[in-house]
Amino acid sequence: MLKHLKTLPGHQNPVYALANADEDGVFFSAGNDKGVVEWSLNTMAFVKVKMPVQSSVYCLHNYNGRLFIGERSGAFSIYDFAAQKVIARINAHTKPIFNIQTVKGKNELLTTGEDGTVAVWSLDDFTEIYRFQVAYDTVRAIAIAPNESEIAFGCKDHLIRIYNLADYSLKQSLEGHSLPVTALAYHPTGKYLLSGSRDAQLKIWSLPNYELMEIVAAHMFTVYDIAFHPTLPYFATSSQDKSIKLWDAENFKLYKILSLEKAGIGHTHSINKIIWSNDGKHLISTGDDRQVMVWEME
Incomplete structure (x- = not known):
């Protein structure tokens, strides 16, 4: 299924962020090193x-020829690949930025983090369009539904909050985890939402009704x-438990533990x-041990 191919050393401090480049076979990493590295x-x-970056990087997001870099300082930078330079640096939040995503259909960029607000930016000129308070503490995870009808936020107060993407109105709050929600992902067809938490569990929420289908003691x-x-x-x-696990996306069967x-x-x-x-041939992982590891699909 997945086997270790290569360990890429070089980072001197913990690494928090990864992103693919537009071209196949190129990716980026960043963390406490004060620089974005190309591999x-x-x-x-x-x-x-x-x-170079001015403070630690907690997230990277590549979209449409530009790399967005979210920093501990609350600022984000925009690196333009065609121009080969940083074209803007915006002081977006008062506290660290943990996640950046794009809403393609609306040509908007979303940033969020430790201050609990979500800021909406125009991808044309990077002006702020709108800002709303999702939680009164950290929002760590963002997941956008494949059809861009809704967006889910994973919050430190244990809740998952679902918003309508059309007008950023609150649609639903999901209570299920006992500790902060740290990871979210929609199934590529949009049939369920997956959530991961500090409680070490995975929860599977069926859509469109948000019924809790299954609880997996994942890590x-x-x-x-x-x-x-x-x-x-x-x-x-x-996970924080130093392992990567590969699962079946239909029945949630565990296939492989990489540790x-x-x-x-x-x-x-x-x-x-x-x-x-991009081609699905490799899984790339990184973390507090400062290593970037590449795993190959067999």
Whole structure:
């Protein structure tokens, strides 16, 4: 299913963020190093430090030829690949930014984080369009429904809040987790919403009614990320328990555990972020051990 292919060293501090480039075989990582690093899957090697940053990076988001970098300072930067430079840096929040997403149909960018607000930005000129308070503490996760009808926010107060994307009105609050919600993902067809939490559980909410279909005791500690494979019926989860798990996206059967304990190779600390490569051939993981690991689909 998945096997270890390469460990890419180089970061000197914990890594929190990963993003694919538009071109296949290129991805970026960032964390406490004060720089965004470019890597090649073709050569399995470090390429260069793409750009310096002024504070730790907690999220990266690539969209339409631009890389958005969310910082601990509450600012985000926009790197334009065509111009090969940072074209703007915006002081968006008073506290760290934990997540950045784009609403393609509305040409809008969303930022959120520790201050509990969500800011909506125009992708044309990066002016602020709207801002609303989702929670009175950290909002860590954002998931946008595949049809862009709604958006889910994972909050520190244990709740998942669902908003209509048309007007950013609150649609529903889901109570199920006992601790902060740290990861969210919609099934690619939009038939359910997956949530992960500091309570180490995965919860599966059926759509459109938000009924709790299933509870999976997924990990030993916090579920930090959930990533659906781009074409195959699988999803992966990563955790504070130093493991990555591969699951069936239809029946939630566990296929594989990737960890030092189980496989003899793996991360030695919390795994903060996972992404699939654009072509789905590789899973990339990173975390507090400062390593970037590449896993290959067999």
